[in-house]
Amino acid sequence: MSLYTAETRRLTKRRFTRFFALGTLLVLAAIVAGMFLSNHKASxxxxxxxxxxxxxxxxxxxxxxxxxxxxxxxxxxxxxxxxxxxxxxxxxxxxxxxxxxxxxMPPTFTFREQFGYLVIALAALLAVMAFVIGATYVGAEWSSGGMMNLLLWRPQRLKVLGTKLGALLVSLTAFTVLVSAVWTGVFALTAHLRGTLAGMTSGAWQSMLLMELRGLVLVLVAGALGFGLASLGRHTATALGAAIGAIIVFQFGLGTVLSMAKVPYVEAYLVPVWVEAWMGKSSVATDWNSCDFSSTSGCEPATLTITWPMAGGLFAAVVVLVVGAAMWTIRSRDIT
The missing domain is CATH 1.10.287 (Helix Hairpins)
Structure with missing residues (x-):
């Protein structure tokens, strides 16, 4: 049996992986049920x-x-x-x-107007799942001593860690593509029965597909970050602690401090605006303490537009930094 096959089986056979994925699917099913029951056909x-x-x-x-x-x-x-x-x-x-x-009129599900928000919700939930599964997958190996035993059998450190990461990303890709296809089909059916599919031209379908592809990339980024952080700390708690710290410190603490200091474009320092730019192709950060005067509109606050290539570049840099550091440390640190 190849190392990749063994790692894929190890990942998919873990009870935590199965239960967490099942829990995510139940949340998604609840969203589907809520949307179906709360919308009605405009007869x-x-x-x-x-x-x-x-x-x-x-x-x-x-x-x-x-x-x-x-x-x-x-x-x-x-x-x-x-x-x-x-x-x-x-x-x-x-x-x-x-x-x-x-x-x-009762609420009616308009596929073209509303499905984009549901794609973002899907990507966010799957990204959380990917981060946690990626962290626990390699973190459990380190904390239980399984990584040390595996390296005795396969003493190629970079190959072992890279294969584990590859098995994780391929599995996440397959799972996300399958769930996204079902997600699209279910809401297309919901629109047919409880709303409308009006305006869904070939260009509109292509736009939805590209958004789902960007959602897939977001899921893979989250999985790689969870994997890399847990590997750096050699424990699942390292990745989860880093995530909690990022939410508390950077999303609340940093945002509050920057607002009090009147730093321009505070939103640009926070993660949600970059995720919004990636999924929605652009996002606007506003400097509420500035005045961009115009003879037609008067004094308007200055804005900064963050585009999806900018967000993609940032995500790529963070992934390279974290995963690269994990690869470097496993190559140089003692395995104990």
Whole structure:
């Protein structure tokens, strides 16, 4: 049996891997069920009911306004006049346009408008799963002594660690592609039954596919980072501690400090804006303490646009740094 095959089996047979992946799938299933049950088809019957409800609300508003105007006129010259405008004619008169039938329609799942957000949600959940599984996969090997025993059998350190990483990334790729395909199909069916697929041209489908590919890359980046951090610390807790520290220190502490110091483009120092730029192709950071004056729009805060190539370059640099450091340390440190 080859080393790669053995490592793939080791990864997929681990109970933690299976249970964590199953838990992630259950969360995704709950999202699917919630979206399916909370949306409804915009049928002619529902449209007629919404139009009737809008007309009823309009008539109710007209009667209420007429009553308020009568009360206003009756209150003139009394102490109660202060509860009304100086002129009773200033009371707002509702119009039919104020009550649109669309406001009374049940939510409808529009695939083209809403599926992009669901792709981001899928990528985020799978990225968390990949990070934790990647960290526990190699961290458990170090803490249990399994890595030392394996290196006695295969004393090629870089090859062993590289093969483990390769098995992890290939497995994550297969899992993510399969789940993404099911995710797309399920929500396409939801749109067919509980919404609409209108506007889904070949270009729109291509855009969704490219977003899912960027989601796959995000999952692989998360898995590689979890693997690399756990390998550096030779324990799962190293990666999980680094993740918790990054969330608490950089997302809350650093953001608060930079805001108090009035540093421009605070969002650009935080991870979410880079993930948003990667998944959505661009993201805008705003310097709320600046004034970009224009004769047409006046004083507007300056903005910084972060594009997906910029985000991709940052992710690549971080992965190379962390995984490269893990490879360097296993090559030079004692295996004990």
């Amino acid at each position: 002619p019957e529902r449209l007629a009911a919404a139009q009737a409800e809008a007309a009823q609300e309009y008539e109710l508003a007209v009667r209420q306004t007429a009553k308020e105007k009568a009360d206003c006129q009756a209150a003139q010259g009394t102490a109660a006049a202060q509860n009304f405008p100086p002129s009773c004619d200033d009371l707002y008169q509702p119009t039919r346009e104020d009550f649109q039938a669309s406001w009374y």
